[in-house]
Amino acid sequence: MNYHVLTLFPEMIEQGLNTSIIGRAMEAGLISLQTLNIREYTDNKHGRVDDYPYGGGAGMVMQAQPVYAACQAVRKSIKSEPRVIYMSPQGQVFTQKMAEELARENDLVFLCGHYEGIDERVLEEVVTDYVSIGDYVLTGGELPAMVMIDAISRFLPGVLNNEESAACESFQDNLLEHPHYSRPAVWHEKEVPSVLLSGHHANIEKWRREQSIRRTLERRPDLLKQAAEEQLLSKADLEYLEQLKKSASFL
Ligand code: ADE
Numbered sequence: 001m002n003y004h005v006l007t008l009f010p011e012m013i014e015q016g017l018n019t020s021i022i023g024r025a026m027e028a029g030l031i032s033l034q035t036l037n038i039r040e041y042t043d044n045k046h047g048r049v050d051d052y053p054y055g056g057g058a059g060m061v062m063q064a065q066p067v068y069a070a071c072q073a074v075r076k077s078i079k080s081e082p083r084v085i086y087m088s089p090q091g092q093v094f095t096q097k098m099a100e101e102l103a104r105e106n107d108l109v110f111l112c113g114h115y116e117g118i119d120e121r122v123l124e125e126v127v128t129d130y131v132s133i134g135d136y137v138l139t140g141g142e143l144p145a146m147v148m149i150d151a152i153s154r155f156l157p158g159v160l161n162n163e164e165s166a167a168c169e170s171f172q173d174n175l176l177e178h179p180h181y182s183r184p185a186v187w188h189e190k191e192v193p194s195v196l197l198s199g200h201h202a203n204i205e206k207w208r209r210e211q212s213i214r215r216t217l218e219r220r221p222d223l224l225k226q227a228a229e230e231q232l233l234s235k236a237d238l239e240y241l242e243q244l245k246k247s248a249s250f251l
Contacts, residue, residue: 022159
């Protein structure tokens, strides 16, 4: 996967992604990251990239010309037409499913706006996808682009090692993960659930699945509803869920 990020703050992207799992994947050549500084593409002799909004109002607007030139430079370097994703709170809300789908592309271009946004006319010409990372407003598209790159990269072969990949399975069924415990077996007088110390693999798996269902029901019932609708729950899952809903312990 080749990521291309168009931004006024390339160092933010580079520094944010060069550590941990994503940094390791870049070193291993599984992903590449190219940042383009939009300022370097301006025709303006003072290096200007923004101007006042027509019609008045607060803030500045990023001008069409440098954004278009930076975008054309990236497109020219790629054989096929890439998807160009504009990070915006007005976009479709990013999900795990979208991350999985985008992971199938060879190249992805992220366009990060700043200030009040980017001149609409260039967006109309270059953007293929408008994506938001949630219903709140950030100061720019850089953090959202990093969030997306992180989530997409986890789906690329080899990025996660076996252990990390097994750990990501549980969200795939739209369920939240079960709780985790490590040594010591007793901490602040709290004991680790005994099944986890039993060594009985099947019982441990059953307990974890039930904990996932319980936790999702408590914290994200919307996800559980979706999992049921998409038929991701087994007969045993549904039976446990029924039992849970009836029991007084679940409130
Ligand atoms: N730019 C500013 N806020 C944003 C958000 N929530 N998602 C994506 N891009 C943004």
